[in-house]
Amino acid sequence: MKRFFRSLQAKYMAIILVALFLFQAAYLLVAMLVMGLQEDISGEKNKNESDPNHIEEKWHADAAELENSSSETIQRLFSKWKNDYPDASMFWVDEKGNVLEQLDVKGDLPANWTPAFTAKFIKERYGGDPFTVISFIGGDEKNGFIVLEIPRNLFLPPIVEVTEKYGLLLGAGLLLIISLFIIVSFLFFRGIRKRLLHLQEAMERRDMDNLPIGIDVKKNDEIGQLEQTFNEMIIELKESKQREQEEEQLRRELIANLSHDLRTPLTKINAQTYSIAKENLSPEGKQAVKALETSIVNIDRLIENLMSYTLLMASKHKQELIELDAVRFVRESMASWYPVFEKESFEVIIELEPFEEKWQADPVWLSRIFDNILQNVLRHAKDGLYLEVATESTYEYDEIIFIDHGKGLNNSSGEKGAGIGLSIIDLMVKGMKLDWEMESGVDGTAIRIRRIK
Structure with missing residues (x-):
């Protein structure tokens, strides 16, 4: 269990649980805030009697209680309602269709109301915005009528008003929580990636023995265990x-x-x-x-x-590189080996052209290379009784060529050994920064010692 709590899985699960907790806390906070604002708005609206039916009944009742249709009476009524409904607008039309009193009316009203315009006005206002109530003064159409208009947004549910007023703030809070979760997740995975890249760099570094270098283990999670295993592998x-x-x-x-x-x-x-x-x-x-x-x-x-x-x-x-005339060196080597091949009845052809540049080589190593090549000719190419030593120069390289007409190194021979001589040739040639290649078949063998210009 202790190992699980140290793992990356446990850490990421902790991040998710914290995010869920923050979402729950934010939800509760928003709910409490909305309910509080709703209660405040609801209380305020109850105080102002925000029920449309109640407003309509009250307006009809106040209009019916008016004993006369004087301007003073109408103004007192309008002032009373304006005090309770600051956003309301009101106007009075007498029995002749003349507008006598108005208060905070939006737009222009006609000075004289005809029956047709009155019918049109009632049709447009019915169920529309603003909320409109028309009542006869004293309950008698002979005294004219008074009109009350209130914007319908005052009748919206409190939750709608809260959303309209504070929706942007609530959305910003929710976005902040989501952004925080994304940032924390990004930092978490960036840390994992950084540690993995660090481990990869450690694998690519080498010490003097061409072995990987150990890495410091800072945490005991899955990556830390991988680093520990990597260090143990280095020790092994x-x-x-x-x-x-x-x-x-x-x-x-x-x-x-x-x-x-x-x-x-x-x-x-x-x-x-x-x-x-x-x-x-x-x-x-x-x-x-x-x-x-x-x-x-x-x-x-x-x-x-x-x-x-x-x-x-x-x-x-031991190696000691000096400048030497490679062609002259070959000529001297062949002079010492010529009697041996002559004794074995070999046909020896020597075609050596001087090189423009000298070679950087160790004379002891170069002599050993030539000796091994010539010894192989004696051992493996006696059937051909032919040896050719030549030179070739191009703008890319100078090379010395040894050619025989034996059966080739791949064919069985009573003189066939373990190949140490060729291995020595390879090591010495590469040790002097030279190249070489060998072509061997049933028609003979050609060995080329080459210096790249």
Whole structure:
């Protein structure tokens, strides 16, 4: 239950309940205000005798009680009614149709009333606005008649008058409450959105180990629990990263120690092989010794590749970039490798054109790249007995191309290894900010080392 009250759902339900309470309170307040105003208006109207039937009866009674139709008598009657009904208007027409007295009459009255005009006036005023009562003075038509006119809005129900007078104010109050609810809801959801965006930004930030950075948990609602889970995930990632680094360090140390341990007996085997080679051996023995020497060289090269790959993966392989003439460097490398390919009866074609610009490269790394490529040619392209080394220049790049006519690296070969040599080429080429690509098929393999201008 405690967890529920801390949730966003509980908070929004609280906002809705508060809004409902405010609506109820506003409704009660408006009802009390309307009832109070209604009672005031009703009391005021009762005081002025606002019932139309009562007014009509009273006017007829007062007119019938008049003993004569003198101006003084009529004026006293008009003054009395004017005191009770300030908005009323009255006038007196004698038996000849002449208007003798009038009080607050709206509009112009004809000086002489004909029977036709009198009938028209009664027809227009019947049931219309203003409320009109016509009575004969003293109850005798010979004395003329008096007319009372009162605006009909004085007879409206109190609730209608309250609405007309205070409707705008009441509507403004209701609009204020609704606006307050909308504003509070907007602020509530804006706060949720702001916290979610903050969490998203935290997920995108990274520390030195390329791991997310933790976030401060300020509330214990659903988003706070999500932030807490995110922080726990970061802790687990850091622990996993640390374990991975420890395992990587252990693996590098194991490979380094293993390489050192392998080189010691390998050196002894090489020495013993050299001693055996000096003995008087049969042709089969000499061939066995030669195969043994080749195996020793291959094992030594594999150990060297393994060490280099381990150092490159740990970013601990020393690199020193200098400006060098790449074409001259290739020419010198091929001069050292040419006897090897000539011995294996390869057709070697070298077509090197100088580049306009020098390369930024590490000579040790570049030599290692060329050595791995040429060793792969010897191992995988003996069937083709062909090697071409060429250069190509465009306005976009300079490149060095190695082409052989072997069966391709994808075909099975007795010399096929684990691919560490190609991995070393990839790491060293990218480490020197160069590009490379390899195309290999049944017709041969082409490897391009490229410098983008």
